[in-house]
Amino acid sequence: MFTGLVQALGQVRALGSDRLRVSCNDDNASLILTDLALGDSVAVDGICLTVMEVLPQGFIAAVSPETLGRTTLAQSQRSDRFVNLEPSLRVGSKLGGHFVMGHIDGIGYVDAIEQTSTSWEISFTTTSAIARYIVPKGSIAVNGISLTIADYNHERYWFKVAVIPLTYSETNLSYLQLGDAVNLEADILGKYMEKLIPNSRHENDLTPAFLAENGYL
Structure with a gap:
């Protein structure tokens, strides 16, 4: 889980079809890399990725074909693109944004x-x-x-x-x-x-009969 408060910028490079290298070299890199460990979650442009290996200036993350197909991650591998980085929310940390799951819609x-x-x-x-x-x-x-x-x-x-x-x-x-x-x-x-909420997906189902049945009339 994340808060939507970006901590640093990074750049992405593909390592085969199922792994990415995320480099973090800006002034805020320490906010991402300090205490980063194998298995941690990091939001990369809002996408929750799992750290497979920690590097001196970044990390390697696993990525699925579905994630590449449903997000902008494949486009982010261009050399001139920057991605937003945020470490996962820790218990007791300030919640300055809102609850962000890292699951792109x-x-x-x-x-x-x-x-x-x-x-x-x-x-x-x-x-x-x-x-x-x-x-x-x-x-x-x-x-x-x-x-x-x-x-x-x-x-x-x-x-x-x-x-x-x-x-x-x-x-x-x-x-x-x-x-x-x-x-x-x-x-x-x-x-x-x-x-x-029942029938929230179907506005046409909100009829007088439905309202009467549920005590609104």
Whole structure:
């Protein structure tokens, strides 16, 4: 489990079809590498990966074909791409973002980037599978970064986030360009609510008969 607060930037290189080398050489590398051990979890652009080997300036992680196919990880192996890194949450640590599981729900695409006087406003388009969990002022993880929904359009599967300068400069959001793909993970609370509330997946099932049966009329 993670919090969506990125600690450092790294770069990814493929080592065969099932392993990746993640290098971490920036000023914050110690926040990732200190106490890193075999079997630990690290969020790489929001993807929970397991450490198979610890290196002096990074680590080697296992990766499955499904993960490569469902996320931007394969694209991140380009030499000019940076990935966000976050170690797993420890018991007793501060929770500054929101609960991020490291299980990517799908891909989004950069629709617009605008600098304002106080922040950067970045818009994304996604799919209906993710859009149904998006709510005003709710949380979403973009490339592993915990962000708050500033605006959204459910019919267009579109949403906007406002990014403070510190987050923008210390993560790979500052490298995004129009059309770039990003990893998205919806808030886990919405998924549990959907599972627990009957008929939440089927809006057309909300009929007068259903309401009467359940004591609403």
